[in-house]
Amino acid sequence: MTDVNVMLVDDHPLFRRGVAELLQDSGHFRVTAQFSHPDQVLEAVNDSVPDLVLLDLHMPGQSGLELLQAIKERHSGVKVVMLTASDDPTHLMDALRLGAEGYLLKDTEPGLILERLESILNGQLGLDDEMMLLLREGLRRQDSLQDTGRSLPTSASPADxxxxxxxxERERETLVWISRGLSNKLIAREMGISDSTVKVYVKSLLRKLHLHSRLELAAWVHTNPLPDNILC
Incomplete structure (x- = not known):
C-alpha cells in the first residue's frame, strides 16, 4: 500500500505531535511536514504537493479557512481536512463551501480519525454522525434566515x-449513487461512463441545487432523503 504524504498545520505542538505519531504508527500515512504557523504553508504545498493537509481552523495570522481557500485555488487535487475544536455549524458549512474534503473534531477518538481519513481518501463522505447533525443544523439555520428575507454567502437546500x-435522467442517477456513498470513480464504473463525465453531472447538480462542493452535495443528500420516484 502506497504511503499517503500528509502535511500537518496546527499551532499546538503537543496536539500536533500526537497526531503525527498516530498517523506514522498507522503504517499508511507519512507526515512529510509540520507547521505551527500558516505563513509558510502555501509555499510548502506548492513545493511538495502533499496528498493530504490536516488543517486547524483557528491559527495566528491567518485563519484555516483562508488557507484552505488558497490551497484549493492553486492545488484542487490536494485533499484538505479540517481538524478543529470548533463545532460551530457555520464553520463547517464554510469549510465545505471552500472545498474541504472533511471536517473532524479534535476530541474524536484516534481510531475514528484514521477510519475517517481512509474513507476520505477513498472518495467517501468525510463527515461522521456528529458532523452530519451539525450540517443539518447549518442548513436549517440558513433556511430560517432566508425565510426572514436575509441571505448568507453559503449554500441552501432547495425550497421547491x-x-x-x-x-x-443521468443527473438523477448520479445523485442516487452519491447517496449510496460512491466516489466519482465508482459511479463512473456503475454507469459505464468516464470519470470526467461524472464530474460534469456533479457540476450540474451543484449548480441546480445551489451547492458549492461535491462533499456538500453528498452531505445534502444524507440530510434530504431522495424521493422514491426520483428515477421515474
Whole structure:
C-alpha cells in the first residue's frame, strides 16, 4: 500500500505531535511536514504537493479557512481536512463551501480519525454522525434566515419540493449513487461512463441545487432523503 504524504498545520505542538505519531504508527500515512504557523504553508504545498493537509481552523495570522481557500485555488487535487475544536455549524458549512474534503473534531477518538481519513481518501463522505447533525443544523439555520428575507454567502437546500424535476435522467442517477456513498470513480464504473463525465453531472447538480462542493452535495443528500420516484 502506497504511503499517503500528509502535511500537518496546527499551532499546538503537543496536539500536533500526537497526531503525527498516530498517523506514522498507522503504517499508511507519512507526515512529510509540520507547521505551527500558516505563513509558510502555501509555499510548502506548492513545493511538495502533499496528498493530504490536516488543517486547524483557528491559527495566528491567518485563519484555516483562508488557507484552505488558497490551497484549493492553486492545488484542487490536494485533499484538505479540517481538524478543529470548533463545532460551530457555520464553520463547517464554510469549510465545505471552500472545498474541504472533511471536517473532524479534535476530541474524536484516534481510531475514528484514521477510519475517517481512509474513507476520505477513498472518495467517501468525510463527515461522521456528529458532523452530519451539525450540517443539518447549518442548513436549517440558513433556511430560517432566508425565510426572514436575509441571505448568507453559503449554500441552501432547495425550497421547491419538486426540485428533482429539474434534473436530467443521468443527473438523477448520479445523485442516487452519491447517496449510496460512491466516489466519482465508482459511479463512473456503475454507469459505464468516464470519470470526467461524472464530474460534469456533479457540476450540474451543484449548480441546480445551489451547492458549492461535491462533499456538500453528498452531505445534502444524507440530510434530504431522495424521493422514491426520483428515477421515474
Amino acid at each position: 419540493e419538486h426540485w428533482y424535476a429539474t434534473l436530467t
